[in-house]
Amino acid sequence: MWNYEKRLQYPVRIKKPDGMAAKIIITQFGGPDGELAASQRYLSQRYSMPYGDVAGLLTDIGTEELAHVEMICAIVRQLTKDLTIEQIEEAGLAPYFVDHTVGLWPQSAGGVPFSATVFQSKGDPITDLTEDLAADGTTLYEQTAFSKCRKPLILLGFCHFSRSYKPFHPATAQEQLVTKNNQNHDRTSCFQEKSH
Amino acid sequence: MTDREKALMRVQTSAFAVTEATLFLDTHPGSREALDYYHKAVNEYNDAVNIFITNFGPLEATQVKSRDNWTWTEGCMPWEGECNVEL
Numbered sequence: 029m030w031n032y033e034k035r036l037q038y039p040v041r042i043k044k045p046d047g048m049a050a051k052i053i054i055t056q057f058g059g060p061d062g063e064l065a066a067s068q069r070y071l072s073q074r075y076s077m078p079y080g081d082v083a084g085l086l087t088d089i090g091t092e093e094l095a096h097v098e099m100i101c102a103i104v105r106q107l108t109k110d111l112t113i114e115q116i117e118e119a120g121l122a123p124y125f126v127d128h129t130v131g132l133w134p135q136s137a138g139g140v141p142f143s144a145t146v147f148q149s150k151g152d153p154i155t156d157l158t159e160d161l162a163a164d165g166t167t168l169y170e171q172t173a174f175s176k177c178r179k180p181l182i183l184l185g186f187c188h189f190s191r192s193y194k195p196f197h198p199a200t201a202q203e204q205l206v207t208k209n210n211q212n213h214d215r216t217s218c219f220q221e222k223s224h
Numbered sequence: 225m226t227d228r229e230k231a232l233m234r235v236q237t238s239a240f241a242v243t244e245a246t247l248f249l250d251t252h253p254g255s256r257e258a259l260d261y262y263h264k265a266v267n268e269y270n271d272a273v274n275i276f277i278t279n280f281g282p283l284e285a286t287q288v289k290s291r292d293n294w295t296w297t298e299g300c301m302p303w304e305g306e307c308n309v310e311l
Contacts, residue, residue: 031284031285031286032284032285033239033283033284034282034283034284034296034301034302035232035235035236035283035302036236036302036303036308037236037239037240037243038236038240039232039233039236039308039309039310039311040303040305040308041305041306041308041309041310041311042305043305081250081251081253082250082251084250085247085250085251088243088246088247088250089247092243092247098302098303101303102302102303102304102308105303105304106303106304106305179311190244190247191247
């Protein structure tokens with residue numbers, strides 16, 4: 029079972045709405061390599077994982093992915109909640125708005141609804157872990173594509189990188205995170221620059 | 225930064241350290257250094273949580289202190305911008 033902690037894993041505080049950015053970032057919620065898929069991938073695969081330590085790891089990663097779903101939803105929510113109808117049309121969000129208004133609904137940037145077909149759970153540890161590497165690698169790519177503009181996305185890129193490629197030594201994880209955050213990422217996000 | 229934001233930031237920072245240490249230990253259970261770090265991080269997290277929930281309300285439904293009011297659903301929701309620290 030799970031307990032809910034009433035806080036984000038990492039702060040999300042966006043000042044200006046930006047429909048264009050929301051339209052892209054929503055894919056990290058419901059897209060093929062998004063956080064929802066990631067959480068369900070790990071949490072589905074763990075049942076047939078024959079090694080206790082790896083099953084435990086899949087549980088812990090899957091749980092963290094649920095926190096990432098919440099962060100992405102917070103980003104999209106804050107980017108869209110104060111949009112005017114004109115801004116929604118301008119951003120190309122009218123087809124989304126007509127079905128969901130500014131509610132959060134898991135879909136890809138292209139409008140494809142979230143589907144379990146984007147991940148695998150085969151009951152074979154090597155097959156499943158290989159799929160995890162591929163999926164988290166893609167997530168990393170997508171998230172760092174936006175990392176110049178938003179710190180929460182840097183955090184997510186960092187998490188997925190450390191899961192897939194290089195386990196961060198805990199004693200240095202915090203420092204590395206701080207360093208990553210301080211790497212000259214302009215406080216004016218690209219979202220703010222783009223909004224009028 | 226407000227007192228609430230400072231307290232929240234301390235919870236988030238220490239919780240992240242705990243999460244990272246947990247994931248590391250899952251695959252490196254024999255690391256004495258990581259285990260020491262984990263316990264240090266958990267102590268810091270517990271302290272941070274206690275300060276937060278004493279002053280700013282529960283982070284989990286089992287942390288409601290009041291005998292008179294249901295405080296769990298009070299205050300801002302975590303996905304709202306004003307509920308978060310500005311970095």
